[in-house]
Amino acid sequence: MTTTKLPDRGIAWPELERQLKEAGKHDVDWRNGRVPMFIHYAGDDVLEVAKKAYLMYFSENGLGGRAFGSLVKFETEVVAMGLDLLHGGPEARGAMTTGGTESIFLAVKCARDRALARNPGMGTPQIVMPLSAHPAFDKAAWFLGMKTVRVPLGADFCADVDALRAALTPETAMLVGSAPAFPHGVVDPIPQIAALAQERGIWMHVDACVGGYFAPFARELGADIPDFDFAVDGVTSISADLHKYGYTAKGASTLFFADPESFALMGYAFDNWPRGQYFTHTLVGTRAGGAIAAAWAVMNYLGRDGYLRVTERVLATRRAMQAGLDRLGLPTLGQPELSVFAFGSPERDMAAIGRGLGARGWIVGYVKEPAGIHHMLNLTHEPVVGRYLADVEEVLKDKATRATAVSGSVVAEY
Ligand SMILES: Cc1ncc(COP(=O)(O)O)c(C=O)c1O
CATH class of the missing domain: 3.90.1150.10 (Aspartate Aminotransferase, domain 1)
Known part of the structure; x- marks a missing residue:
């Protein structure tokens, strides 16, 4: 039965628990390995750590750094661990976001603003990217009044750097490479794309939403992929999702910038209302304390x-x-x-x-x-x-x- 209005009288937990279980009865049981995406499971012990940490900070709000120094500490340490994995130098900065789409949205916004600041007379800013890039870039462009140009892939399903070069125009505000791209799981030639971006003074984003917390370890285990992170000159920003191969609770990603000037482009400050100064680093206001605490706990638990x-x-x-x-x-x-x-x-x-x-x-x-x-x-x-x-x-x-x-x-x- 579908509920169509708030019940006149509250329903006790045992009945709600029954209804919650009933509603999920026909969901796919992801534990049996029959779901090819959506879930990132690293063992019951890891799940337990994530759940316990999440519940400990269930009510706390990442917006309230003044009240919850704990969450500031967790986020600062999560960002530092991520930057260390992805070879961020002393100038690199970052923040936690709620997911890959938010991380990409913010990177696109920063690239747009940098391009418009450098060239106020430019037309509609464009993102030039391989055909395999995630739709989050198109979504961001749609929200932000930009255009995307999708460029055909090479025979190996990786980005074709010559084709990307040929697609550049004076309106190009951002170049994208994925590590890996979702459709075929292959890593784009980030060093070559970054070199092109550097040569033309274009913002280069690496979408490592899938690989950010997997590829560093896979490489250590012998995976044959080229450098894809801040070890490559010319990479301006990297998105890396904690709620995928960081194995943390959903609602957690990281967005990193090579330098403080690029990072500063995403901060939003406002003062012109009765309540006084308002500031956020990322898109959202309220942020689940649980997702931040769980990320910190799982990263430290797994090591x-x-x-x-x-x-x-x-x-x-x-x-x-x-x-x-x-x-x-x-x-x-x-x-x-x-x-x-x-x-x-x-x-x-x-x-x-x-x-x-x-x-x-x-x-x-x-x-x-x-x-x-x-x-x-x-x-x-x-x-x-x-x-x-x-x-x-x-x-x-x-x-x-x-x-x-x-x-x-x-x-x-x-
Ligand atoms: C390569 C890549 N980038 C970005 C995203 C978007 O991440 P989210 O679903 O967390 O917003 C995904 C999701 O699968 C992805 O595979």
Whole structure:
């Protein structure tokens, strides 16, 4: 039954608890590894730490630094740990935000303002980015009165730097590279994009929402990806989500800047109302104290060795899935080195394979052009690799999967 108005009399907790459980009865049980995204699980112990820390600071508000020195300390230390991982120098700055979309929104806003300040006569500021960049950039541009230019990828699904160069105009305010991009999980050639940005005096943003807290550890474990962070000259800002591979509570991301001048562009101060001075570093006002405390707690709980351990297992899961799919004639698209990959074959109808997997209880994510099936992995997937591969093998027996004519027709819902 759907509630359409506030109940006349309050309902006691036991009944509410029952209704809450009932409402979730038909949700997918993410613990069984059948959800290819949305969840980032690093073990029950990590989840417990995040939940306990969140509840301890459930009511506290990140807006109130004067009242909650605890949250200021947690955020300062989270930002410092993130900057250390991503090779921020002594000039680098950062803040916690509520998610990847907010981090990207703010970076876009700062790039726009810097471009307009340098060249007030410019037309509509533009973001030039690879086709694989996240829609958060288009959303930000839409809100901020800007335009986006999406540039075709190279054959390896990475950004094509020459194509990016060719798309630059005097209106270009920002260049983007992803580490990794969500569709194929591959890392763009950040050093080359940053060199181009530096040569033209353009703001360069690295979207490491997925890789910010994964790639540093994957590299330490041997992943073959080029420098992607502030180790690269010309990188102006980096978004890195804590609520993805930081394994913290949802509502937590970080946005970093190479220097204090760029960071200052996102601060907002206002005084012209009866209540006096108002200031925020980021977009939102009130911020969940729980999300800040949980991020601090999980980062300290896992530590470098914990992140390395979890990363190693996620990488092994990806390799096992890739090898099994390869044996079934379903190769990986491109050469992903981190936690996200997509597979597909022009000889198979990937939509039919997806339907078959769906019928066997798997939630399926797709990529299009070329058609493929997409995975963003975490430890829930580790125990079900065998089951997944067995189900794919079964599905491939269905003649419908051999109908290559409709390949490419997948509807890639997010
Ligand atoms: C590469 C990339 N950037 C940005 C985002 C947006 O993050 P959020 O959903 O936390 O706003 C995502 C989400 O999956 C992503 O994959």
